[in-house]
Amino acid sequence: MMALSRLSLKEKAYVGVAEQCTQCGKCSSGCPAARYLELRPRKIALMAQRDLVEELLGSDAIWMCTQCHQCMERCPREITPYDIVIYLQNLAVLKGYDYPRDLNMLYASIKRHGAIQLPQEIFDREFENYERSDLGLPDLEGPADMEGFLKGLTKVLEESRR
Numbered sequence: 001m002m003a004l005s006r007l008s009l010k011e012k013a014y015v016g017v018a019e020q021c022t023q024c025g026k027c028s029s030g031c032p033a034a035r036y037l038e039l040r041p042r043k044i045a046l047m048a049q050r051d052l053v054e055e056l057l058g059s060d061a062i063w064m065c066t067q068c069h070q071c072m073e074r075c076p077r078e079i080t081p082y083d084i085v086i087y088l089q090n091l092a093v094l095k096g097y098d099y100p101r102d103l104n105m106l107y108a109s110i111k112r113h114g115a116i117q118l119p120q121e122i123f124d125r126e127f128e129n130y131e132r133s134d135l136g137l138p139d140l141e142g143p144a145d146m147e148g149f150l151k152g153l154t155k156v157l158e159e160s161r162r
Contacts, residue, residue, distance in 0.1 A: 020079045021045040027071035027081050037061045041071050041081035048084050053091070062088045063100045111150055114142030 021042075028040040039047070039061040047056050056062060065085045072080035093099060106116050119140050122130045132139060143149035 019049060020077055021049060021081075022077060024076060026074040026076065030070035030074040032068060032070065033064045033066050037064055041085075044088075045081045045084055048088075053088070056088050057092045057095060057097050060100070062092065063103075107153075110153060114146060114149060115140070 023042055023046060025042045027045070028034050028042040031037075031041050034040045039056075039059055044056060044061060047053075062085050065082065067082065069080070069082060071082055072078070089099075109116055119132065122132070122135065124130065
């Protein structure tokens with residue numbers, strides 16, 4: 001295992017989460033993305049336990065997490081591969097690994113609208129269209145200070161690519 005003395009506090013937390021995993025497989029059985037993954041959540045935790053971080057950083061599996069937290073809900077130890085995956089995503093970006101091109105589309109949408117996507121139309125089973133207000137839902141608005149929001153977002157994205 002990694003020499004803990006050389007790790008940052010965040011890295012120690014990541015290693016701690018990985019080491020606590022008992023490989024029961026409940027995380028993988030509840031994962032909605034598992035059938036599409038080359039590495040299921042249980043295997044990601046196992047690889048982290050075995051210090052195969054570089055292999056994980058180069059894998060598309062770390063970018064396929066839907067962030068649904070099913071792994072956390074199902075884990076009898078109340079840990080989650082989600083924590084490992086988020087750490088690995090951040091580490092991959094910091095180390096200059098490629099990330100999915102689709103993330104660029106998400107960033108572009110956030111820059112344009114202040115959100116990943118605009119609200120979709122709401123239909124019932126008879127295909128009647130409803131407005132958000134008809135359903136008692138509040139109007140959705142972008143950031144109050146869009147210019148400040150964009151500056152902050154751009155700064156974060158630029159820093160994460162260094």
